[in-house]
Amino acid sequence: MTEKTDKTIGMSEEELNARHAEKMKKIKAARDKMQATKTDEKGLVIVNTGKGKGKSTAGFGMVFRALGHGMKIGVVQFVKGSWDTGERWVLEKFPDQVTISALGEGFTWETQDRARDIQMAKDAWEQAKAMILDDSYDMVLCDELNIVLRYDYLPVSEVIDVLKAKAPMKHVIITGRNAKDELIEVADLVTEMEMIKHPFRSGVKAQKGIEF
Amino acid sequence: MTEKTDKTIGMSEEELNARHAEKMKKIKAARDKMQATKTDEKGLVIVNTGKGKGKSTAGFGMVFRALGHGMKIGVVQFVKGSWDTGERWVLEKFPDQVTISALGEGFTWETQDRARDIQMAKDAWEQAKAMILDDSYDMVLCDELNIVLRYDYLPVSEVIDVLKAKAPMKHVIITGRNAKDELIEVADLVTEMEMIKHPFRSGVKAQKGIEF
Known part of the structure; x- marks a missing residue:
């Protein structure tokens, strides 16, 4: 039943199983060895960037995991x-653990009012900063902060100073495309989400549960 | 206060604001135009692949959004x-909406028993298939299915047949590195998560809330 590769064509199921057991044993040994060298535990600065989907969604996924x-x-x-009403609805089920600072505002493509956008970005950052520096928080998600930094509404140096001042065990997640080099430099974990295929290209509109 | 780029050095705040308003107006017009061409609503086959972090996490993020x-x-x-005990803990808060099929088993690096792994993969697939073909489900997350397909524990053609038979509005999310080309071909949305920087490289061990 199993599809065979060039290498394994002609092998009996028993041979395939034996070959597999040997291979898995090696992989496991390598993994165990690698894990054994990892001894530090520390709060991470995590950046999800790139043009693909899943930057914020993975950030929220981490929040839900941390909740547990x-x-x-x-x-x-x-x-x-x-933001999606869906994500907010779930987050609001955990009022003892989650503080949402949405301001109802923030940067938007709709206003074309730069002065207002800068003020909103600064206000949102003040709230993020307070939570990053408050030891009672274990994790802070700064959703789409990269956009604000990219437009220079907020100096990246100010964000980096705060990240350097955070408690060692605190995790900070920053999402949005076009992450600044300076931020990538100080981050511990950086992932670039790349779009390989997108339904918008074939005329499918944004829909609830997926896009928002 | 705002950092300036080469182009904008020397401009007054008023000039910057006017320039910005004009630029945002153009972006908004382009976005509105693009959105207007998107009229279809349909269930999507979504694949999160690549070597980076966030494939499963973004999948779970979509699940939480859909819950809302x-x-x-x-x-x-x-x-x-x-799987993480954290994700499971949150999912279990929504028993009316979420069915978890973890079997407690599935493919593992630990066993080195190929025959058993194949059986487990087939059992898990039977459960996924039943939910994909059951019209009462709006979304099915097949977490790490790509791994099973990659090892040919399950023929990709069988998975594709089921995806083609699903109800039009149903969303199916498939995660795991090394997605097969045939699967990418039938998918609507494919994202590759690329690792730019990873803390394991600097001796930090896996830790709760982040890795598991």
């Missing part, structure tokens, strides 16, 4: 409309 | 130990 570990979490929205 | 829209969701674990 009893962590206290702050979530700050930097771009208006980037 | 009242959707009914099936979640199937194909690789043992890939």
Whole structure:
């Protein structure tokens, strides 16, 4: 039943099983060895960037995972409309653990009012900063902060100073495309989401549960 | 206060604001135009692949978002130990909406028993298939299915046949590195998560809330 590769064609099921057991044993040994060298535990600065989907979604996924570990979490929205009512609905089920700072506002494509957008970005950052520096929070998600930094509404140096001042065990997640080099430099974990295929290209509109 | 680029050095705040308003107006017009061409609504086959972090996490993020829209969701674990107690804890808060099919087993690096792994993969797939073909589910997450397909524990053609037979509005999310070309071909949305920087490289061990 199993499809065979060039290498394994002609092998009996028993041979395939034996070959597999040997291979898995080696992989396991390599993994165990690698894990054994990892001894530090520390709070991470995590950046999800790139043009693909899943930057914020993976950030929220981490928040939900942390919830299950009893962590206290702050979530700050930097771009208006980037948030889904669905995510908010679930987050609001955990009022003891999650603080949402959405301002209802933030940067938006709708206003074309730069002065207002800068003020909103600064206000949102003040809230994020307070949670990053408050030791009672275990994790802070700065959703779409990269957009604000990219437009220079907020100096990246100010964000980096705060990240350097955070408690060692605190995790900070920053999402949005076009992450600044300076931020990538100080981050511990950086992932670039690349779009390989997108339904918008074939005329499918944004829909609930997927896009928002 | 705002950092200036080469182009904008020397401009007054008023000039910057006017320039910005003009630029945002153009972006908004382009976005509105693009959105207007998108009229279809359909269930998507979504693939999160690549070597980076966030493939499963973004999948779970979508599940949590869909929860907030009242959707009914099936979640199937194909690789043992890939799941976090944290994610499960949150999912279990929504028993009316979420069906978890973890089997407690599935493919694992630990056993080195190929025959058993194949059986587990097939069992997990039977459960996923049932939920994909059951019209009462709005979304099915097949977590780490790509791993199972990659090892040819399950023929990709069988998975594709089921995806083609699903109800038009149903969303199916498939995660795991090394997605097969045939699967990418039938998918609507494919994202590759690329690792730019990873803390394991600097001796930090896996830790709760982040890795598991």
